[in-house]
Amino acid sequence: MTSLQGLKVLELAESVAGEYCGKLLADFGADIIKIEKPGYGSPTRRMGPFAGAETGTEHSGLFAYLNTGKRSVELDLSSETGREIFRTVLAQFDAVIDDHGIEWLRELELDAETVQQNHRGLVVCSISNFGLEPPEDRRHAEDINVFHSSGWGYHTPTGADPAKPPLSGAGRFLPSYEAGIEGAMCMIAALYERANSTLGQFIEISKQEVLASRIDYVLAQMVAGEMNVSTERTAYDLGGPAGIFPCKDGYIYIWLSAPAHWEGLRQLLDDTTWMAEFPDNWLERECTPERVALCRQHLVAWLKTQSKHDAAEKAQKLGVTLVAVNNAQDLVESPQYQFREFFVELEHPQLGIQRYPTVPYRLSATPARPAAPAPLLGQHNEKGLREGGR
Amino acid sequence: MTGQLRGGPLQGVRVVELTKVWAGPYTGKLLAFLGAEVIRIESEKSLDVTRFYGVDDINKAPGFMAVNPQKLSVQIDMKSKEGINLILDLLRESDVLIENLRPGAVKRLGLGYDVVKAVKPDIVYTSMGMYGNEGPLAYQTGYAPCFAALSGLSSLVGYENQPPAGMNVRYADSTFGAAAALATVAALFHRRRTGIGQYVDVSAVESMTSMIGDSLMDYMLIGYIQTGYGNRHPEMAPHGVFPCVDDEWISVAASDDAVWHKIANAMGQPALAVDERFSTLAKRKLNEDALNQIITTWTSRHNAQALATELQALGI
Numbered sequence: 123m124t125s126l127q128g129l130k131v132l133e134l135a136e137s138v139a140g141e142y143c144g145k146l147l148a149d150f151g152a153d154i155i156k157i158e159k160p161g162y163g164s165p166t167r168r169m170g171p172f173a174g175a176e177t178g179t180e181h182s183g184l185f186a187y188l189n190t191g192k193r194s195v196e197l198d199l200s201s202e203t204g205r206e207i208f209r210t211v212l213a214q215f216d217a218v219i220d221d222h223g224i225e226w227l228r229e230l231e232l233d234a235e236t237v238q239q240n241h242r243g244l245v246v247c248s249i250s251n252f253g254l255e256p257p258e259d260r261r262h263a264e265d266i267n268v269f270h271s272s273g274w275g276y277h278t279p280t281g282a283d284p285a286k287p288p289l290s291g292a293g294r295f296l297p298s299y300e301a302g303i304e305g306a307m308c309m310i311a312a313l314y315e316r317a318n319s320t321l322g323q324f325i326e327i328s329k330q331e332v333l334a335s336r337i338d339y340v341l342a343q344m345v346a347g348e349m350n351v352s353t354e355r356t357a358y359d360l361g362g363p364a365g366i367f368p369c370k371d372g373y374i375y376i377w378l379s380a381p382a383h384w385e386g387l388r389q390l391l392d393d394t395t396w397m398a399e400f401p402d403n404w405l406e407r408e409c410t411p412e413r414v415a416l417c418r419q420h421l422v423a424w425l426k427t428q429s430k431h432d433a434a435e436k437a438q439k440l441g442v443t444l445v446a447v448n449n450a451q452d453l454v455e456s457p458q459y460q461f462r463e464f465f466v467e468l469e470h471p472q473l474g475i476q477r478y479p480t481v482p483y484r485l486s487a488t489p490a491r492p493a494a495p496a497p498l499l500g501q502h503n504e505k506g507l508r509e510g511g512r
Numbered sequence: 513m514t515g516q517l518r519g520g521p522l523q524g525v526r527v528v529e530l531t532k533v534w535a536g537p538y539t540g541k542l543l544a545f546l547g548a549e550v551i552r553i554e555s556e557k558s559l560d561v562t563r564f565y566g567v568d569d570i571n572k573a574p575g576f577m578a579v580n581p582q583k584l585s586v587q588i589d590m591k592s593k594e595g596i597n598l599i600l601d602l603l604r605e606s607d608v609l610i611e612n613l614r615p616g617a618v619k620r621l622g623l624g625y626d627v628v629k630a631v632k633p634d635i636v637y638t639s640m641g642m643y644g645n646e647g648p649l650a651y652q653t654g655y656a657p658c659f660a661a662l663s664g665l666s667s668l669v670g671y672e673n674q675p676p677a678g679m680n681v682r683y684a685d686s687t688f689g690a691a692a693a694l695a696t697v698a699a700l701f702h703r704r705r706t707g708i709g710q711y712v713d714v715s716a717v718e719s720m721t722s723m724i725g726d727s728l729m730d731y732m733l734i735g736y737i738q739t740g741y742g743n744r745h746p747e748m749a750p751h752g753v754f755p756c757v758d759d760e761w762i763s764v765a766a767s768d769d770a771v772w773h774k775i776a777n778a779m780g781q782p783a784l785a786v787d788e789r790f791s792t793l794a795k796r797k798l799n800e801d802a803l804n805q806i807i808t809t810w811t812s813r814h815n816a817q818a819l820a821t822e823l824q825a826l827g828i
Contacts, residue, residue, distance in 0.1 A: 123702075123706075125698040125699060125701055125702040126698065126701065126702075138726075146694065150698045169747055170730075170746060170747065171726070171727075171729050171730035171733055171734070171736070172733070173733040173734065174733075174734065183726065183729035183730065183732070183733045184726045184729065186729065187725050187726050187729050188726070258821070258824065258825070259817075259820055259821040259824045260824065261824055261827075262824055262827055262828060263765075264745075264748065264751070264765040264767055266743060266745065266751060266752075266753075266763050266765050267763045267764075267765055269763075270753060270761070270763040271763070274679075274680060274683070275753070275763070276761070277680045277682075278669065278677075278679055278680045278683075279669060279670075279677035279678050279679065279680065280657075280677075280678065280679075280680050280681040284759065286671065287742075287743060287752070287753040287754070287755070287761055288753050288761055289669060289670070289671070289677060289742065289743065289753075290669075290742070290743045290753075291669065291679060291683075291723075292665040292666070292668035292669045292679065292723060292724050292727070292740075293665075293668050293723070293724045293726065293727045293738075294726065294727075294745055294746075294747075295726065296723050296724075299722065299723045299725075300687060300690070300723070303687075303690045303691060303694055304690065306694055307542065307546075307690065307693055307694040307697055308521075308546070310694070310697045310698055310701050311520075311521035311522055311546045311547075311697050312521050313701065314521055314522065314697065314700060314701050314704060315520075315521035315522070315523070315547075317704055317705070318517070319517065319518060321518070323521075335686070336683075336686040336687060336690075337682060337686070338538075338541075338578040338579055338686065339534055339562070339575045339578055339579050339682070339685075339686070340575070340682055341578070342574040342575055342577060342578030342579075343566075343574045343575045343578075345574070346574030348566060348567060348573075348574050348575070353759070358680050358681070358682050359680070359681060360681055364657070364681070365678075366661070366666065366675065366676055366677065366678050368675060373667070373675060373676055374661075375657055375658060375660075375661035375666065375678070377654065377655050377657060377658060438651075438652050438653075443653070443654050443655065443658060445652075445654055445658045445661050445662050446661065446662065447661045447666050447667050447676055447678075448661065448662050448663065448664050448667065449664055449667045449737045449738075449739075450664055450727070450728050450730070450731035450732075450737050450738065451731060451737055452664070453663075453664050453721060453728065454731070456649075457647070457648045457649065458643050458644075458647045458648060458649035458650070458717075459718075461646070461647035461648055462644055462646075462647055462715065462718070464718055464721070473733070476729075476732050476733065477732050478729075478732070479721060479722065479725045479728050481695075481718075481722065482688075482691050482714055482715050482716075482717075482718030482719040482721070482722050483691065483692070483694075483695035483712055483713065483714045483715075484644065484712070484713040484714075485695060485698070485699055485710055485711075485712050485713075486710045486711040486712070486713075487699075487702065487708055487709075487710035487711075488698075488699070488702050488710065490695070490698070
């Protein structure tokens with residue numbers, strides 16, 4: 123059994139935020155019908171990574187990842203016929219996910235006011251860059267613009283070099299994934315409430331606000347004057363010698379902030395003579411730039427002789443918070459990920475059997491997993507809308 | 513509970529928090545904002561660092577207040593049998609437990625899932641750990657940047673052809689908390705329909721990996737291990753962050769040729785749009801260094817906000 127079994131969701135989304143939101147619901151067992159442009163499909167079908175030279179609508183690794191477990195129905199929402207069908211079937215659905223804009227929603231009669239009048243039981247979730255009514259200087263954006271407008275980019279990486287540009291988050295779509303989580307959470311909560319009230323509601327998610335809310339702990343201290351509000355690129359940082367360092371076969375991350383870490387380090391390193399001149403509590407109380415530099419210099423020297431996984435294992439046993447900076451291959455080989463079955467194999471008609479990342483939660487009664495590969499374009503045209511995809 | 517309450521969607525749900533620092537409390541905050549009654553169990557003997565770190569008054573720490581609004585707080589001595597019994601009494605009348613204590617700590621306290629389930633069979637018990645609760649590495653602990661490093665996420669943040677730089681040190685806890693809140697709400701939904709509670713085991717490292725899922729597909733499909741590529745994007749150019757006057761920066765992205773043409777016009781160099789080096793995405797990617805240099809020369813003369821407003825008006 124799955125948590126959201128039986129819920130019927132119509133996905134109008136055509137970008138990563140909405141498609142990821144739908145994927146999260148699909149992994150919980152909801153029936154997601156994805157509406158796609160006839161013969162063309164979602165724009166994410168045209169984005170990489172691709173399996174090889176083939177870049178047709180059925181070969182995108184991005185689409186395959188974002189749309190596991192969904193059904194695809196082709197419907198031209200720009201035509202009156204298509205909209206008529208859409209209006210007819212809408213009543214069969216519990217919820218709608220969209221990530222276009224307010225004009226598109228109005229054209230489909232899915233804006234908040236009309237939904238409240240015409241579809242009182244429907245939950246509609248809209249995800250956009252800056253909300254549905256953005257100011258004039260925020261009408262056009264890609265994820266990179268959203269990330270850098272959120273404050274995160276300006277403070278990335280930690281210890282930023284002011285001569286180098288602020289850095290984007292990992293990968294292409296971090297703001298979209300963050301917003302997708304928020305959208306899915308709000309949709310399930312709204313459907314939970316609907317079971318009692320019988321009423322739906324309109325949910326409006328702003329990617330930028332989601333990112334800003336993720337730094338609540340720091341922003342609050344700045345607003346209250348406990349932390350300096352400044353134009354320093356390092357304003358979010360914690361200081362100290364912590365950071366990413368090279369080792370024999372890659373990189374490690376080490377966190378050092380307390381006397382216990384220092385004590386552990388003393389047992390971990392081969393050469394500890396240099397440590398004698400440091401006060402035991404220097405990390406907390408006397409963390410000078412000179413000490414940070416000297417500490418890092420000795421860490422780098424030691425790490426040259428170490429491999430990332432060995433160093434991490436030794437360090438963890440001594441209470442030193444040192445971990446490998448993993449890459450894709452490390453994750454696939456990780457005994458922990460294998461134990462938790464984080465990757466699942468699915469067979470796609472065009473991409474063949476591939477492993478897919480799953481979800482970060484294990485639910486004992488209703489496991490959340492991608493149940494089927496992403497649909498081919500229009501794979502469920504026949505039954506799709508009429509029977510809610512059944 | 514019947515009728516139309518129409519408070520937050522989780523109105524009527526009671527959540528108990530056995531949490532520390534940021535990730536667990538952030539989960540509780542999201543549930544509180546959705547309308548749940550959230551009760552945080554605290555103890556003066558093991559006070560949360562965010563209550564006293566850098567402030568004089570434990571009741572006025574801005575960081576703590578930002579991550580714990582709308583919650584109730586109860587002091588219970590968890591080191592006494594009486595205290596544990598009080599917590600079990602509370603859980604008997606609650607719907608959700610959120611915990612992010614160190615691995616194994618809730619069991620040692622006598623508050624493991626089995627014990628709680630015995631007094632409250634339909635509890636939704638959400639446990640948050642760096643690596644989740646079970647498995648060969650579940651014993652390991654770390655802080656937010658460790659989650660990011662272990663997840664593959666840090667390796668993707670960096671300048672072109674440079675070592676990984678990682679996200680800001682503050683990234684990870686809140687995202688982990690949001691993933692836990694999502695799973696908790698899904699479990700509540702199931703419970704409302706079936707009366708069945710469950711154990712929800714959330715991994716911080718996997719939460720971070722979920723932020724780079726599409727990058728991993730590159731490895732799955734063709735064995736390619738992605739690394740950081742600065743502010744670039746394989747399917748857009750220009751796509752970057754460029755310097756303006758007064759040490760400010762502007763981010764500019766062209767999703768297609770049409771936007772690129774608008775940028776070239778805005779620069780007052782319309783010929784660039786059809787320049788042999790930049791006329792298609794493939795060519796712009798091939799000559800991206802030169803492209804970025806031209807854009808840098810242009811943005812360097814402008815005020816970031818004024819230029820952003822001007823470009824937005826042009827549909828960029």
